[in-house]
Amino acid sequence: MEVCHIISALQGDHVDQAIITTPPTTASQIYDWLRRRVQTTDLPPGARISETEIAAEIGISRQPVREAFIRLAADGLAEVKPQRGTYIGKISVGAVLSARLIREAVESDLTKMVAQLRPKDGLAAMQAQIDLQKQYLGPDDVECFVESDDRFHRQLAIAAGHEAVWNDLERLKAQINRLRHLSMRVFDRQHTIDQHQLILNALTAGDSYAAEAAMRAHLRQILDDMPQIRQAQPEFFTD
The missing domain is CATH 1.10.10.10 (Winged helix-like DNA-binding domain superfamily/Winged helix DNA-binding domain)
Known part of the structure; x- marks a missing residue:
C-alpha cells in the first residue's frame, strides 16, 4: 500500500x-x-x-x-x-472548462466563509496537507500529491461547514482530475504548494478579499496548463 x-x-x-x-x-x-x-x-x-x-x-x-x-x-x-x-x-475540453467555472464560483464563496470564521482546527488541517505536499515532489509521487491537493480543498469545505458541497464538486471534476495528473508530471508542483500557502495565509489573516483572489488565481492555473498539455498529447483530448 x-x-x-x-x-x-x-x-x-x-x-x-x-x-x-x-x-x-x-x-x-x-x-x-x-x-x-x-x-x-x-x-x-x-x-x-x-x-x-x-x-x-x-x-x-x-x-x-x-x-x-x-x-x-x-x-x-x-x-x-x-x-x-x-x-x-478522451478528456473533454468543454467538460473541463465547465467544471472549472463551477468549481471557482463555489470555492471562492467557501474561501470567503472560512476567512470570516478562521476555524483553528480547519486551518491547521489545511496546513497539514501543504506540509505533506512538500514530501511529494518526486516523479513517482504524482498520485500522492494530487490526493493531498484534493484533501486541502476538502478541508476548506469542511472548515466552511459545507463538506457535502465538496462531494458534489468531486463528482463534477472527473475530467479535471485526469488533466491534473498529466500536468503534475510536467509542471513544477512547488508552484501549486506556493498557491495553497498563499490562500491559507490570507485565510489565517482573515483577509477574505486576498483569500478569494488567491483561490481564483489558483483555480485558473489550469487554463494556462491545459493548452500545453493538449499540444504535447493531442490524442488524449476532444473538444
Whole structure:
C-alpha cells in the first residue's frame, strides 16, 4: 500500500480500504477501482478495455465488470463503440472548462466563509496537507500529491461547514482530475504548494478579499496548463 493511501485512510477521507488492499469483487468496487485508474491515467484516454480481460485479471465473472463499464460510460469516462469494443473516453475540453467555472464560483464563496470564521482546527488541517505536499515532489509521487491537493480543498469545505458541497464538486471534476495528473508530471508542483500557502495565509489573516483572489488565481492555473498539455498529447483530448 502506498504511503499516501495509508495517510488518507488514517485521516478519515472516506477511502475504501477494501479496494486498496484486496482485488475488487463487486460492481461498485470495480467501478471505483477502474475510475481511479482512469483518473490517474493508468488507463489513458483512448485505451481499449475488455470485460473479459479485466474479469480474468481479478478472477471474477464478467457481469460486475460490465456494470462498472456502464457507470464509467455514464460518467463520460468510457465509450462503447458497437462492433469495436469499449474505450477510455478522451478528456473533454468543454467538460473541463465547465467544471472549472463551477468549481471557482463555489470555492471562492467557501474561501470567503472560512476567512470570516478562521476555524483553528480547519486551518491547521489545511496546513497539514501543504506540509505533506512538500514530501511529494518526486516523479513517482504524482498520485500522492494530487490526493493531498484534493484533501486541502476538502478541508476548506469542511472548515466552511459545507463538506457535502465538496462531494458534489468531486463528482463534477472527473475530467479535471485526469488533466491534473498529466500536468503534475510536467509542471513544477512547488508552484501549486506556493498557491495553497498563499490562500491559507490570507485565510489565517482573515483577509477574505486576498483569500478569494488567491483561490481564483489558483483555480485558473489550469487554463494556462491545459493548452500545453493538449499540444504535447493531442490524442488524449476532444473538444
